[in-house]
Amino acid sequence: MANLEPTKRDADTKTPGDGPAVILVETSLAENVGMTARAMMNFGLTDLRLVRPKCKWPHAKAISASSGAHAVLKEAKIFDTTAEAVADLHRVGATTARLRDMIKPVQDPRGWAGTMRDAFAEGNQCGILFGAERVGLHNDDLALADTLITVPTNPSFSSLNLAQSVLLLSYEWQMAGGAEVPTEIRRKGRGAALASQGEVFDFYEHLEDEMDKAGFLRVKEKRSRMIRNIRNIFNRAKMTEQEVRTMRGVVVAIAEKKWRKEDF
Amino acid sequence: MANLEPTKRDADTKTPGDGPAVILVETSLAENVGMTARAMMNFGLTDLRLVRPKCKWPHAKAISASSGAHAVLKEAKIFDTTAEAVADLHRVGATTARLRDMIKPVQDPRGWAGTMRDAFAEGNQCGILFGAERVGLHNDDLALADTLITVPTNPSFSSLNLAQSVLLLSYEWQMAGGAEVPTEIRRKGRGAALASQGEVFDFYEHLEDEMDKAGFLRVKEKRSRMIRNIRNIFNRAKMTEQEVRTMRGVVVAIAEKKWRKEDF
Numbered sequence A, B: 001m002a003n004l005e006p007t008k009r010d011a012d013t014k015t016p017g018d019g020p021a022v023i024l025v026e027t028s029l030a031e032n033v034g035m036t037a038r039a040m041m042n043f044g045l046t047d048l049r050l051v052r053p054k055c056k057w058p059h060a061k062a063i064s065a066s067s068g069a070h071a072v073l074k075e076a077k078i079f080d081t082t083a084e085a086v087a088d089l090h091r092v093g094a095t096t097a098r099l100r101d102m103i104k105p106v107q108d109p110r111g112w113a114g115t116m117r118d119a120f121a122e123g124n125q126c127g128i129l130f131g132a133e134r135v136g137l138h139n140d141d142l143a144l145a146d147t148l149i150t151v152p153t154n155p156s157f158s159s160l161n162l163a164q165s166v167l168l169l170s171y172e173w174q175m176a177g178g179a180e181v182p183t184e185i186r187r188k189g190r191g192a193a194l195a196s197q198g199e200v201f202d203f204y205e206h207l208e209d210e211m212d213k214a215g216f217l218r219v220k221e222k223r224s225r226m227i228r229n230i231r232n233i234f235n236r237a238k239m240t241e242q243e244v245r246t247m248r249g250v251v252v253a254i255a256e257k258k259w260r261k262e263d264f
Helices: A030-043 A060-065 A069-072 A107-122 A162-176 A197-213 A219-236 A242-254 B030-042 B060-065 B070-074 B111-123 B160-174 B195-211 B220-237 B241-257
Strands: A021-025 A048-051 A077-079 A091-093 A104-107 A126-130 A148-149 B021-025 B046-052 B077-079 B091-095 B125-128 B147-149
Touching: A021 A030, A021 A162, A030 A048, A030 A060, A030 A069, A030 A162, A048 A126, A060 A069, A091 A107, A104 A107, A104 A219, A107 A148, A107 A162, A107 B195, A107 B241, A126 A162, A148 B091, A162 B030, A162 B070, A162 B160, A197 A219, A197 A242, A197 B021, A197 B241, A219 B030, A219 B220, A242 B195, B021 B147, B030 B046, B030 B060, B030 B070, B060 B147, B091 B111, B111 B125, B111 B147, B111 B160, B195 B220, B195 B241
Parallel strands: A021 A048, A021 A126, A048 A077, A091 A126, A091 A148, A104 A148, B021 B046, B021 B125, B046 B077, B091 B125, B091 B147
Antiparallel strands: none
16 A cells, blocks of 8 residues: 555645645546646646545555656545535536436536635535446436536547546636735625535535425435535526525424424 | 447537647657547547657557547647647647746746637638656757646645646637637426516515514514515525425425315
8 A cells, every 4th residue: 555644735735725625536546646636736636536436445546647646646635415515515517428317507617616716715625426437426416416517529539537627616716816816705794605515515404304394205207306405596596595495494484383493 | 458449520520720729749648649539529629749759659558547538539640749740730738837047938828829810710720738757858849839828726735637738728629719608597388487487476475474473573663574585585695486396385285284285
């Protein structure tokens, strides 16, 4: 096993949250994780997250393929679910070659990099989801994203290697920042910040719990699709913290036929 | 040895000279040639040239790493010298991480892609030189180029994988040609049409009626503001007809603790 000791990071890449998280879902090949780490570090990104990696972890092949980006691998976080991996993020993009049957804004890597820079300037954390090598992201993963990201490839040969996709997004992030990243985080007013995905999930679960109690989701085959559809509606709304509290209050009020101050 | 038979090329990538030549000098790893071919084809490039490859050629590993970009490999041309490889080109860029003691214009990939598009529009052929994995291009190779190309990487971790460099240049070539992705995916089929404002208002009134019944809107001074806030959330979601029906079903279910098919 190659050395996994912490490597001293350079000043440019030290601060947590100084760039988007790269989230690999069910990656099969350790080499691809290593090449992803290299591509990230080439453009100053360090926040790598692995959801249910299909390769052993840690893995010597990842280390050798990273060509020295050990710090990124060493600090990679492992998650059981995509939902947990994005819980602290405010904006989430999902890379996909196939634009599926789903209502979402779509951006190319350049557009999404600009979106993320704007979000960061307002103190919001961002992340990018990348699916498994052959099959890409599940629909349930796509439902967790507010934006789909598509690279304008040759339509007859569109499948990008995983690390190549990461590279393009990392590169565009860098390009969109010029030489500078914002040095000051500014929020406007209490509750005006975008809700984190964790707060949004709590709302979803609350809502779905009430729907379950009402028997709304009782048809088993339709349940997950129905939930996905409803989550997609709220995802598109990109709610603020205050708005999530409001919506929770709405659900409580309607479900219990009374308004309780302590609920929101 | 994998199949090296000519593959039928698609119309987009057929014409010779419809994009810049990618010229790899003294490449060591056949996998890198294969991944280069894949990256090229991802963005519609087909003219691959190899100067003194250090790997056996053709090579099974190149073919497997190309993930199907066989046509590019099959038609790759081999040269003894870089000078011969660029003889038919009018503009030549050389990729280098280190900006050496040489008087040349320097561009980033985006700038160089624009330069090449301009050159092509005037009937001039272009090419991009890429050096060997560890050492990059010789000074003699750089001397054959009219422009140096540097990717703005993290200064403390600047070494890009060879195929990654090819990818960035191919991608910027494609982007400079005005590649576009759709800006939004809309579901197709029944119920996929955007809901009319009338349908959306009916939903609002239904929701607000339930909120009133629950006493949620009883504080008069805040009522209109609260209603406005909630309407804004759903407004941003730009719901389809089907989604409005779904949300109405959700409200009925939660409010009445039972699911009635006739409601949505």
